[in-house]
Amino acid sequence: MTPLLDACGLTVELPTAAGWVRPVNEVSLSIAAGESLGLVGESGSGKTMLALALMGLLPAGARVGGEAWLGQKATGAGEPKRASEKSALGSGVPAGKDLCALKEREWRAVRGGEIAMVFQEPMTSLNPVMRIGAQIEEAIRAHESGLTEKDVKKRAVEALERAAVTEPGIRAQQFPHQLSGGLRQRAMIAMALAAGPRLLVADEPTTALDVTVQKQILDLLDRLRRELRLGLLFITHDLGVVAQVADRVAVMYAGRIIEEGPTLEVLAAPRHPYTQGLLKASPTLERGKLSPIPGSVPQLTALPPGCAFEPRCSLRRADCVTAVPELRRAEASHTARCVLVQ
Amino acid sequence: MANDRTASLTGDPSAALSPSEILLEARELRKSYRRGGGVFSNSAKGPRFTAVDGVTLAVKGGETFAVVGESGCGKTTLARMLLRLIEPDSGSLRFEGRDLLRLSGSALRAERRQMQMVFQDPFASLDPRMRVGEIVGEPLAIHHAELRQTEKQERTAAILERVGLGADALKRYPHEFSGGQRQRIGIARALILRPKLVVADEPVSALDVSVGAQVLLLLKELQTEFGLTYLFISHSLPVVAQVATRIAVMRAGRFVEVGLADQVLQEPKDAYTRELLGAVPALPCRWSGS
Numbered sequence A: 001m002t003p004l005l006d007a008c009g010l011t012v013e014l015p016t017a018a019g020w021v022r023p024v025n026e027v028s029l030s031i032a033a034g035e036s037l038g039l040v041g042e043s044g045s046g047k048t049m050l051a052l053a054l055m056g057l058l059p060a061g062a063r064v065g066g067e068a069w070l071g072q073k074a075t076g077a078g079e080p081k082r083a084s085e086k087s088a089l090g091s092g093v094p095a096g097k098d099l100c101a102l103k104e105r106e107w108r109a110v111r112g113g114e115i116a117m118v119f120q121e122p123m124t125s126l127n128p129v130m131r132i133g134a135q136i137e138e139a140i141r142a143h144e145s146g147l148t149e150k151d152v153k154k155r156a157v158e159a160l161e162r163a164a165v166t167e168p169g170i171r172a173q174q175f176p177h178q179l180s181g182g183l184r185q186r187a188m189i190a191m192a193l194a195a196g197p198r199l200l201v202a203d204e205p206t207t208a209l210d211v212t213v214q215k216q217i218l219d220l221l222d223r224l225r226r227e228l229r230l231g232l233l234f235i236t237h238d239l240g241v242v243a244q245v246a247d248r249v250a251v252m253y254a255g256r257i258i259e260e261g262p263t264l265e266v267l268a269a270p271r272h273p274y275t276q277g278l279l280k281a282s283p284t285l286e287r288g289k290l291s292p293i294p295g296s297v298p299q300l301t302a303l304p305p306g307c308a309f310e311p312r313c314s315l316r317r318a319d320c321v322t323a324v325p326e327l328r329r330a331e332a333s334h335t336a337r338c339v340l341v342q
Numbered sequence B: 001m002a003n004d005r006t007a008s009l010t011g012d013p014s015a016a017l018s019p020s021e022i023l024l025e026a027r028e029l030r031k032s033y034r035r036g037g038g039v040f041s042n043s044a045k046g047p048r049f050t051a052v053d054g055v056t057l058a059v060k061g062g063e064t065f066a067v068v069g070e071s072g073c074g075k076t077t078l079a080r081m082l083l084r085l086i087e088p089d090s091g092s093l094r095f096e097g098r099d100l101l102r103l104s105g106s107a108l109r110a111e112r113r114q115m116q117m118v119f120q121d122p123f124a125s126l127d128p129r130m131r132v133g134e135i136v137g138e139p140l141a142i143h144h145a146e147l148r149q150t151e152k153q154e155r156t157a158a159i160l161e162r163v164g165l166g167a168d169a170l171k172r173y174p175h176e177f178s179g180g181q182r183q184r185i186g187i188a189r190a191l192i193l194r195p196k197l198v199v200a201d202e203p204v205s206a207l208d209v210s211v212g213a214q215v216l217l218l219l220k221e222l223q224t225e226f227g228l229t230y231l232f233i234s235h236s237l238p239v240v241a242q243v244a245t246r247i248a249v250m251r252a253g254r255f256v257e258v259g260l261a262d263q264v265l266q267e268p269k270d271a272y273t274r275e276l277l278g279a280v281p282a283l284p285c286r287w288s289g290s
Helices: A047-055 A083-088 A104-110 A132-143 A149-162 A181-193 A211-228 A239-245 A263-268 A273-281 B002-010 B075-082 B105-112 B132-143 B149-162 B167-171 B179-191 B209-226 B237-243 B261-266 B271-279
Strands: A005-016 A019-031 A036-040 A063-070 A115-118 A199-203 A231-236 A248-253 A256-262 A328-331 A334-336 B022-034 B048-060 B064-068 B090-095 B115-118 B197-201 B229-234 B246-251 B254-260
Touching (some): A019 A036, A019 A063, A019 A231, A036 A047, A036 A239, A047 A063, A047 A115, A047 A199, A047 A231, A132 A149, A132 A181, A181 A211, A199 A211, A211 A239, A211 B271, A231 A239, A239 A263, A248 A263, A248 A273, A256 A263, A256 A273, A273 B209, B022 B075, B048 B064, B048 B229, B064 B237, B132 B149, B132 B167, B149 B167, B149 B179, B179 B209, B209 B237, B229 B237, B246 B271, B254 B261, B254 B271
Parallel strands (some): A036 A231, A199 A231, B064 B229, B064 B246, B115 B197, B197 B229
Antiparallel strands (some): A005 A019, A005 A063, A248 A256, A256 A334, B022 B048, B246 B254
8 A cells, every 4th residue: 555655764954053964864754544653752853853844844944855755656757756747636546746856836735735734832823813714714725726705614614613613603703812722723723634635744732732631632633533534643752642642653863763663562662772761751640660861862963973872871782883773673563773673 | 618628628648737847838828810901901900810719738848749730720820929929819828837928028038048949941041141150159149148259159069060060060051051951050049048948830841751850850869868848830740740749739729639649649539630630641551671
């Protein structure tokens, strides 16, 4: 089966005073329709930069390398296919596009139309002086021409309804500040899904919310993913949240994926010392079990020569410093970037 | 009625506390604000919003009393009232038996020396134009102006060392440090006066998981070493579970449940406490290491 998203060697480089740094370093991942991939990492791991690369929202001056195919990968032909070949849609196999090769003009159809994003803080990503309904209508109009005003309004209210917003007709007439945090995040989700994207990127969508509201939003995202066969890339620092929403999980450290596999397997039997350390450092309701990881995340400008986690690792060996370990297969679909995996 | 509530909400074992064991005691603290309004409002009178609605508590010396609740429950307003950074509308507040609400001027300053605060955001709470040595040593300059310069510097270096920062930190600026290191600077500043009570308002919620765990364990070590009493404010039950001796669950300005941490976590009495506990995302099966 063709994955919905297939990234291979995706790299993002940013210019700094100390030269180019790689917040995203040769990341390969894939997401199928209806599947949810959790992307876990601490600040500076590159998880947000990866999301921005998939949305074509990288800061000016950033360099992108590798491939990230949305839909069927173009094979054989030397030149990667472009978004302009959308005409192939409906002819059986939809044409895929390499997100790393899109031009800004081409991004406009993809962003919102095929990939949408939900951000951490709904208050700062909604327009404070525009009614909720009007903001959703804008998203619909941007991707579908030929709808009557009445249809657009109806679709916007339906989008709110789908995101389980109660009294959607009334909410559509309100401004963001009149809604609670949870309702604002529902409105954001409604807006993201209004133009019918196939892939949803959610960057810490519940971090700013209370736990009781977080639970509702996680349940909502889970339901929508199943109903709409959405691919979901869920970015979070919280392993407990990942356990609830993700089929598979990828753990990032200093720009690279260091462990990937089925969520339950990775969380119950982690193979990389960093994943193990992260689990032991995550507070749970159990008392007296907390054990931190010493040190802190390395600066991208001063990465160690070998494994980036080596300076903090209690299991380090001599060969950890010689080269960056490759991703090794620990189980059938579980890999870890560690020399200890045999 | 009021007395019944007071007794049931003080929670065990404080009901049995002798007055000499109680470091901080608050009775029926209340604070309300005018709702809405803001800069452009001309309605001086209007409906009021009660942030803290009659909270009674007794914090025992040496314990960690945690207040947990969701955003808007009044926990930060409560913390600030306990330090008299916000004036309560009514109620009483005693520190080691002395009435804090009647104090002013130098007498209040003397009490403040005993009570310090650690803030949530280590990026916003440190003056970016001051060197770390000045930030951490400033409380000494204010409360112990009589000390010689060299002694102030020695004490500053010693406390920085104790929270895990080297002497080279003295001359550097806050922006040169990571979030976890900045929180250590905030802790050093709070502890340099050797206070009895430290109010920590969400001290790890802005930090990464691995660094947050370091800070929580550091706080516990320092508590034993300096004989500190903590009032620990957080929205997170898992975080509170790691440090609390007793837990008070706060909702809409009131304590709905107070009790020993194990009891609140394992046998919650209030429906809201159960709801909060139920909403905590659980890990599938705790990996215990090998």
